[in-house]
Amino acid sequence: MKPANSILSGYGTTVFEVMSRLAIEHGSINLGQGFPDEDGPADVRRVAAEALESGPNQYPPMMGLPELRQAVAAHNKRFYGLEVDWQGQVMVTSGATEALADCLFGLIEPGDEAVLIEPLYDCYLPIVRRAGAIPRLVRVTPPDWRLDRRALEAAFSDKTKLILLNSPMNPAAKVFGPDELALIAELLERHDAYAVCDEVYEHILFDGRRHVPLMTLPGMAKRCLRIGSAGKSFSLTGWKVGYVTAAAELLASVAKSHQFVTFTTPPNLQKAVAFGLAKDDAYFDGLAADMQAKRDRIAAGLKRLGFTVIDCQGTYFITADFRPLGFDGDDVAFCRHITTEAGVTAVPVSAFYQSGDVDHFVRFCFCKKDELLDQALERLTRLFG
């Protein structure tokens, strides 16, 4: 038999799957997986349910329902002051994952280079490679996750087609600061490159921080493709509704990719997300405040246990250094240990790097009910306390 595509079949079982299976086997509280255990707003879900009943349930327009594209454009204006033409510059996708794939397949020519910043969300590298680009990796590492100017400059060349930027960043919970965004913008101009901006956590920033899309920097509107996700903004990760905002010339190529892959996204969900994006500020502020309270809860508990907790500026995730607990092993061994011995599962941060020495940090997901977070902390206290 002829082999399947070697790039994709080369990816074996991930450590995420291994840990999740181990968690099920041991009845462990799984703080490895990144999804909320409470569904998002009832009114948004009601709009989806009603639209399913009333229809139509046939193929919606390829670029997305006009009302959702208008809502995405209005959201861009309301939160970031971006002037966006909903007809030419917005496209709806089946989740941010599809949006990422569309952007990368739509832009990359085999032989192009793509700059990626480790730690990497898991789908980035396989898609970049499958699209034919040569990945140029730069890393930020805990505890400060600082982007090094020289390293980033060295990763860019005249072959650079794009950078993939995830801010707020999973798993680092880092929000890229003004200097870092300015540096990226400078390099994009210098090398005539694009930025695919994964901004799915745009509404989950803490301590009064506000999200600043790279697209809002001078000269960047024509170079950036900004991706959002209703899954994260409305705690409805199973819906898989995403949206891309980009200059019309860029979006045209990206739309081809979408056209030949999914073509559309369920119309009732699009309708509901359009309704959700128009919700008042109290909703969006409340989402960040709720997640911040959960962050504070788990951070305090982990600190009490002796972990060194790394600054968490946004997202669903918090990173902790377990060395002060005296555990003698790497992060994968630590995650196995707490799964089997305490009944709590986390994921090793080394899994987000291709190689290297970041091997004593673990990521806990905290978008869970307070009772579950408390229970996980109690279990860890029984083991380490």
Ligand SMILES: Cc1ncc(COP(=O)(O)O)c(C=O)c1O
């Ligand atoms: C950084 C990042 N990008 C994209 C996604 C996927 O988003 P969606 O579920 O909308 O495809 C996730 C989900 O965890 C994520 O953390």
